[in-house]
Amino acid sequence: xxxLQTFFAMGGYAMYVWPAYALFFTVLIADxxxxxxxxxxxxxxxxTRLARQSMRQNRPTPAPPSP
Amino acid sequence: xxxxxxxxxxxxxxxxTFYRFAGSLRPWAMALALLLGAVGLYGGLVLAPADYxxxxxxxxxxxxVPSAEMSMFIYAAMGAAAFIALVWRIKLAEVVAMESAPIxxxxxxxxxxxxxxxxxxxxxxxxxxxxRLTSELVLLFLYLGVIGLYHAFEDRxxxxxxxxxxxxxxxxxxxxxxxxxxxxxxxxxxxxxxxFGKSKMSWDMLWPLLTMMLATKFYYVASLFNxxxxxxxxxxxxxxxxxxxxxxxxxS
Amino acid sequence: xxxxxLATACTAMLxxxxxxxxxxxxxxxxxxxxxxxxxMLFPFALGPEDTLLQRIAGGVVLVTVxxxxxxxxxxxxxxxxxDGSLEQLVLAPQPLALMLGxxxxxxxxxxxxxxxxxxxxxxxxxxxxxxxxxxxLLALLLATPLLSLLGAVLVALTAGTxxxxxxxxxxxxxxxxxxxxxxxxxxxxxxxxxxxxxxxAWLAAALVLAVVLAPLACAAALRIALDA
Numbered sequence: 408x409x410x411l412q413t414f415f416a417m418g419g420y421a422m423y424v425w426p427a428y429a430l431f432f433t434v435l436i437a438d439x440x441x442x443x444x445x446x447x448x449x450x451x452x453x454x455t456r457l458a459r460q461s462m463r464q465n466r467p468t469p470a471p472p473s474p
Numbered sequence: 475x476x477x478x479x480x481x482x483x484x485x486x487x488x489x490x491t492f493y494r495f496a497g498s499l500r501p502w503a504m505a506l507a508l509l510l511g512a513v514g515l516y517g518g519l520v521l522a523p524a525d526y527x528x529x530x531x532x533x534x535x536x537x538x539v540p541s542a543e544m545s546m547f548i549y550a551a552m553g554a555a556a557f558i559a560l561v562w563r564i565k566l567a568e569v570v571a572m573e574s575a576p577i578x579x580x581x582x583x584x585x586x587x588x589x590x591x592x593x594x595x596x597x598x599x600x601x602x603x604x605x606r607l608t609s610e611l612v613l614l615f616l617y618l619g620v621i622g623l624y625h626a627f628e629d630r631x632x633x634x635x636x637x638x639x640x641x642x643x644x645x646x647x648x649x650x651x652x653x654x655x656x657x658x659x660x661x662x663x664x665x666x667x668x669x670f671g672k673s674k675m676s677w678d679m680l681w682p683l684l685t686m687m688l689a690t691k692f693y694y695v696a697s698l699f700n701x702x703x704x705x706x707x708x709x710x711x712x713x714x715x716x717x718x719x720x721x722x723x724x725x726s
Numbered sequence: 727x728x729x730x731x732l733a734t735a736c737t738a739m740l741x742x743x744x745x746x747x748x749x750x751x752x753x754x755x756x757x758x759x760x761x762x763x764x765x766m767l768f769p770f771a772l773g774p775e776d777t778l779l780q781r782i783a784g785g786v787v788l789v790t791v792x793x794x795x796x797x798x799x800x801x802x803x804x805x806x807x808x809d810g811s812l813e814q815l816v817l818a819p820q821p822l823a824l825m826l827g828x829x830x831x832x833x834x835x836x837x838x839x840x841x842x843x844x845x846x847x848x849x850x851x852x853x854x855x856x857x858x859x860x861x862x863l864l865a866l867l868l869a870t871p872l873l874s875l876l877g878a879v880l881v882a883l884t885a886g887t888x889x890x891x892x893x894x895x896x897x898x899x900x901x902x903x904x905x906x907x908x909x910x911x912x913x914x915x916x917x918x919x920x921x922x923x924x925x926x927a928w929l930a931a932a933l934v935l936a937v938v939l940a941p942l943a944c945a946a947a948l949r950i951a952l953d954a
Contacts, residue, residue, distance in 0.1 A: 418529040427587070430584060430591075435693065442701045445704050450724075
């Protein structure tokens with residue numbers, strides 16, 4: 408237990424070392440997750456667009472109003 | 475295009491091929507990055523002895539130096555991709571250049587913050603106007619400028635080309651900034667800080683550092699492939715191969 | 727039809743831009759007023775002690791001039807883009823880089839030159855010693871064209887976008903930092919009685935390089951930004 412405590416204490420520099428590591432991992436995890444979120448949004452938007460298009464193709468398009 | 479470029483490279487430049495290629499390679503790159511990162515951090519945080527001058531505070535080096543190296547490495551990669559994008563107008567090169575910028579900005583930001591977290595106990599200050607620090611800050615602004623210019627255009631490809639041009643201007647700028655701040659320091663006789671000291675690192679400290687440098691390289695590849703794949707889907711929304719992916723993913 | 731010579735085209739371009747600027751004289755005065763007001767704020771913010779103001783005078787004047795130029799930079803091509811004359815210029819048979827160089831020269835004459843003219847006044851407001859003012863003017867004469875040229879490349883890059891004010895500042899800041907360092911360094915060295923020729927020489931070298939390269943880069947950037 409004692410050795411674990413000294414490890415986390417970092418020789419008195421814990422308040423500098425651990426925030427640095429925390430930031431490193433937070434930024435990189437955010438960088439890894441962000442494209443996945445965007446990817447899901449892009450595909451969802453694409454699917455709704457495709458659904459709209461196929462609906463329009465099944466139904467005859469109304470004639471455009473004459474000018 | 476010239477005939478000396480092998481055919482497989484042409485094929486790799488086409489979005490659906492690259493999408494599949496990146497998709498199959500990405501898990502391996504990420505696994506290697508995680509494995510090397512775990513080994514490097516174990517070696518650096520647990521096995522390596524404390525520094526006789528800096529105590530345990532020097533352990534920030536295992537993320538600070540790899541991040542600093544990546545911030546410049548990614549800028550060089552972005553510049554190379556930007557050059558290819560401008561000269562040969564390859565869509566994939568545009569995407570690679572533009573998707574490298576956020577990763578590079580993230581590493582630059584990490585470098586700046588971990589650097590000041592390291593500087594506070596060692597030099598007694600969060601920040602000093604040293605050439606290296608200032609160049610890193612300018613690098614962050616360059617990244618942000620590239621990202622901002624890319625998003626300022628409504629047409630994505632046009633924005634990518636304009637931002638690629640800015641990235642190339644930036645490559646010329648960084649050495650000039652470094653040189654001018656060095657000159658400025660000699661004029662002002664500010665606090666001279668010796669960042670790494672003269673002493674050579676012992677092998678116990680060096681191998682975790684080198685391992686972490688390798689891990690961040692693999693992380694860059696994994697993250698870049700992830701981002702490029704997503705961006706290709708967004709850019710090629712009207713094409714058949716993207717529609718197929720969208721339909722397949724809805725079913726599963 | 728005989729194509730007019732390059733010199734004719736250059737003078738025509740320059741005369742056109744100067745005439746347009748003269749028709750809107752009020753716009754020329756704006757950066758000057760801005761610089762005056764900003765410089766006026768410093769004594770009020772920092773206190774009226776002579777020694778402190780003297781120490782910061784050179785840097786404050788340089789940064790104020792830089793910001794005033796940044797304010798005016800946005801307008802370099804905007805009216806030409808709106809009325810389509812810039813696209814005509816791109817299509818014209820004359821080399822685009824040369825024509826843009828003339829436009830940059832006209833812009834420098836109408837925005838930076840008035841600022842240089844009032845720079846001694848700004849310096850005097852902050853009690854800069856009279857002996858240093860020639861060095862300050864020399865530094866400004868070399869640094870402002872450099873900023874105009876670098877700024878022109880960036881303005882050309884943002885030509886196709888709508889909101890570009892803050893973006894321009896973000897992009898210009900890293901590029902203009904060396905110019906500010908050397909210009910302010912020359913003034914500071916002169917103030918301390920040290921030789922100030924070296925930074926001035928560096929600025930001049932950078933300016934020569936920029937005069938050659940920036941119009942070409944500006945033309946390339948404009949072709950990218952307008953290529954819709």
